[in-house]
Amino acid sequence: MMAERLQQICSAVVLILILALFGFLFWFALPVFINPNSSTFSLAWQPEQGQFGILSMLAASCLLGLVALIIALPVALGVCGFCQLEQYKKYSVWIRRLIRFMAGIPTVVYGIAAVFLLVPFIRETFNQGSGFSLLAASLMLVLLILPVMVMVLDAYCQPLTARLSQTAASMGFTSPQLLFHVTLPAAKPAICSAALLGFSRAIGDTLLPLMLAGNAPQLASSLFDSVRALTAHIGLVIATEHGSAEYNSLFAAGFLLLCINLFITLSVRKLGQSQQQGAGKKVRSDLALATTQVTNVNTSINTQSCSDNRQTT
Amino acid sequence: MRTKLTLAGLLACSLSVLPTAFAADVDVFNGQSGTINIAGGTAHIPVMKQAAKSIMKSNHQVRVTIAGGGSGVGAKQVAKGLVDIGNTGRPLKPGEAKHGLVSFPFAIDGVAIIVNPHNPVQGLTQKQVSDIYAGIITNWQQVGGENRDINLFTRDEASGTRSVFVKKLLHKSPVINSANVVPSNGAMKTAIARDPGAIGYSSVGYIDNTVKAPMLDKVKPTNEACASGEYPVVRKLYMNTKGEPQGLTRKFIDYIYSADGAKFIQESGYIPVSKS
Numbered sequence: 293m294m295a296e297r298l299q300q301i302c303s304a305v306v307l308i309l310i311l312a313l314f315g316f317l318f319w320f321a322l323p324v325f326i327n328p329n330s331s332t333f334s335l336a337w338q339p340e341q342g343q344f345g346i347l348s349m350l351a352a353s354c355l356l357g358l359v360a361l362i363i364a365l366p367v368a369l370g371v372c373g374f375c376q377l378e379q380y381k382k383y384s385v386w387i388r389r390l391i392r393f394m395a396g397i398p399t400v401v402y403g404i405a406a407v408f409l410l411v412p413f414i415r416e417t418f419n420q421g422s423g424f425s426l427l428a429a430s431l432m433l434v435l436l437i438l439p440v441m442v443m444v445l446d447a448y449c450q451p452l453t454a455r456l457s458q459t460a461a462s463m464g465f466t467s468p469q470l471l472f473h474v475t476l477p478a479a480k481p482a483i484c485s486a487a488l489l490g491f492s493r494a495i496g497d498t499l500l501p502l503m504l505a506g507n508a509p510q511l512a513s514s515l516f517d518s519v520r521a522l523t524a525h526i527g528l529v530i531a532t533e534h535g536s537a538e539y540n541s542l543f544a545a546g547f548l549l550l551c552i553n554l555f556i557t558l559s560v561r562k563l564g565q566s567q568q569q570g571a572g573k574k575v576r577s578d579l580a581l582a583t584t585q586v587t588n589v590n591t592s593i594n595t596q597s598c599s600d601n602r603q604t605t
Numbered sequence: 606m607r608t609k610l611t612l613a614g615l616l617a618c619s620l621s622v623l624p625t626a627f628a629a630d631v632d633v634f635n636g637q638s639g640t641i642n643i644a645g646g647t648a649h650i651p652v653m654k655q656a657a658k659s660i661m662k663s664n665h666q667v668r669v670t671i672a673g674g675g676s677g678v679g680a681k682q683v684a685k686g687l688v689d690i691g692n693t694g695r696p697l698k699p700g701e702a703k704h705g706l707v708s709f710p711f712a713i714d715g716v717a718i719i720v721n722p723h724n725p726v727q728g729l730t731q732k733q734v735s736d737i738y739a740g741i742i743t744n745w746q747q748v749g750g751e752n753r754d755i756n757l758f759t760r761d762e763a764s765g766t767r768s769v770f771v772k773k774l775l776h777k778s779p780v781i782n783s784a785n786v787v788p789s790n791g792a793m794k795t796a797i798a799r800d801p802g803a804i805g806y807s808s809v810g811y812i813d814n815t816v817k818a819p820m821l822d823k824v825k826p827t828n829e830a831c832a833s834g835e836y837p838v839v840r841k842l843y844m845n846t847k848g849e850p851q852g853l854t855r856k857f858i859d860y861i862y863s864a865d866g867a868k869f870i871q872e873s874g875y876i877p878v879s880k881s
Binding site: 336337338339340341348407408411412415419420421422423424502506507508509510517518520527528529530531532533534535536538 | 761762763771777780783784787788795796
């Protein structure tokens with residue numbers, strides 16, 4: 293009884309805090325939203341000319357997330373699939389350890405390595421622009437989101453494979469056949485959640501775009517163009533004069549980011565629910581397991597990148 | 606023999622006198638204790654660092670902390686009372702000054718165009734610079750360099766260096782949006798030093814042999830040219846306090862205006878300004 297009560301109070305407090313966060317950001321973004329002369333929802337960011345549009349930053353954020361996802365998803369599927377194969381069991385242990393280790397590396401380490409290795413490499417190899425580009429930031433974001441995606445997929449596929457392996461073997465399935473014909477097709481919801489989580493993590497990261505994407509407030513026309521993500525924009529502009537139009541655009545940027553994240557979280561939830569309705573009990577338990585794993589991953593990420601979060605909130 | 610001894614004695618005497626004679630400026634901190642927190646403009650950091658080092662060496666009871674962040678951060682943090690001294694590389698804006706801030710200009714700094722040391726371009730005109738930043742000139746060949754694309758670098762919106770650059774060198778003409786944005790003088794220097802096609806701008810105090818400062822309208826951006834007014838893109842560096850400074854903060858500001866401070870300012874590549 294006591295414990296239940298405590299639980300209710302705690303969840304109420306969390307709920308109120310989240311609502312307060314939304315309320316706070318919306319309240320501060322409100323003048324930007326209702327002001328008809330406000331240039332916040334335009335493409336032009338030229339503070340010296342009085343234009344403070346953040347739409348190109350929104351586009352850059354989405355683009356960074358998408359490019360990173362397009363590269364990371366096949367890799368994550370490959371790594372996860374490899375780990376399910378019976379004959380590579382002794383390697384898969386090490387791969388899982390490596391992935392868990394990767395999840396703990398601070399993004400600034402990736403950033404600094406990329407500034408000195410990847411950026412000059414891109415500049416000299418492709419001979420377009422300064423190397424600080426959409427491509428450089430996306431490639432490092434791949435490293436950032438890969439562990440999350442692999443862990444989500446693996447948490448779903450591993451028990452599934454383990455449970456089915458004997459049945460499959462008795463039916464004459466080889467372990468790759470099991471993987472390609474049973475495990476992966478059954479893992480569709482997990483693949484979707486992994487993709488969404490990876491995307492939201494890529495959009496939410498601040499340091500990698502700030503250090504590597506070049507921060508030019510423009511629409512990218514190629515992978516080698518310099519772009520400014522919403523998060524990096526907040527990081528750059530937060531130092532301006534309090535109350536100036538530059539400064540106010542921050543709240544709109546923060547609000548947009550929060551909305552994107554909310555949308556993605558709800559989508560992941562929805563995926564989980566639809567799966568629960570359609571499938572039997574066992575899948576449900578698998579999904580529950582996967583969801584707990586996802587939550588674990590998220591908490592570990594939240595604690596290590598709390599500086600990122602502080603900037604975005 | 607006797608003369609030698611006398612000489613040695615004299616030398617010893619003078620040596621024992623010397624340190625105290627030199628340390629006179631920093632003596633005001635004797636018997637003091639406490640912390641001085643400084644934040645803001647990144648151009649100021651070399652001066653602040655040297656002063657802090659000298660103070661903390663002579664008196665272990667005084668701690669000086671220095672953070673960067675840019676002029677905007679300096680003004681904001683000092684207005685909120687988060688730091689004792691907020692540095693800005695530009696005069697305070699009306700919105701900032703209304704919090705009762707007092708400004709202390711202590712140095713003159715030039716803002717100069719910097720390019721990679723391997724870039725053969727020796728000089729540019731103001732017109733060429735503003736055309737480059739407007740995206741009209743896009744290849745180094747057009748200004749007498751080799752056939753290579755120009756990679757533009759500019760500073761973030763909170764930077765004092767940026768506002769001086771846009772106002773006094775570009776005369777408020779726009780900077781093309783494809784320019785890369787870096788958040789500090791140091792990051793600017795690193796970016797330019799590693800990219801043979803890059804152009805950027807930084808505080809004259811930050812220029813060393815990792816980057817090259819081409820002449821602007823045939824004037825080399827040196828300290829002398831900045832002081833004489835021959836080089837036009839100059840600004841003052843300010844320390845700002847909330848209200849009239851008291852105690853340790855007052856002593857620190859006076860120390861920056863002392864002979865020691867002037868030495869630090871010169872060593873950092875700026876020109877000292879006497880207290881008005």
